[in-house]
Amino acid sequence: MELLRRSCRELGQTVIVVTHDPRAASYADRVVFLRDGLIASEVRFEVKDSLQQNLKIIMEQMEQLEF
Numbered sequence: 001m002e003l004l005r006r007s008c009r010e011l012g013q014t015v016i017v018v019t020h021d022p023r024a025a026s027y028a029d030r031v032v033f034l035r036d037g038l039i040a041s042e043v044r045f046e047v048k049d050s051l052q053q054n055l056k057i058i059m060e061q062m063e064q065l066e067f
Contacts, residue, residue, distance in 0.1 A: 001024055001027040002027070004027065022055055022059055026054040028045070029046075
């Protein structure tokens with residue numbers, strides 16, 4: 001996941017990952033939550049944010065959405 005994150009940051013690439021793993025999602029700068037094929041919520045992260053901080057926000061959002 002770090003390689004994908006670095007390629008986005010250093011090479012300006014876009015990577016789309018579909019996952020149910022909040023730890024994998026914490027590497028993203030944008031996480032879109034889907035429910036029944038519709039966008040239920042979205043969070044965006046700054047490059048400077050830590051993976052632990054991102055994971056905490058993702059987990060909180062999942063709890064609110066009852067995932």
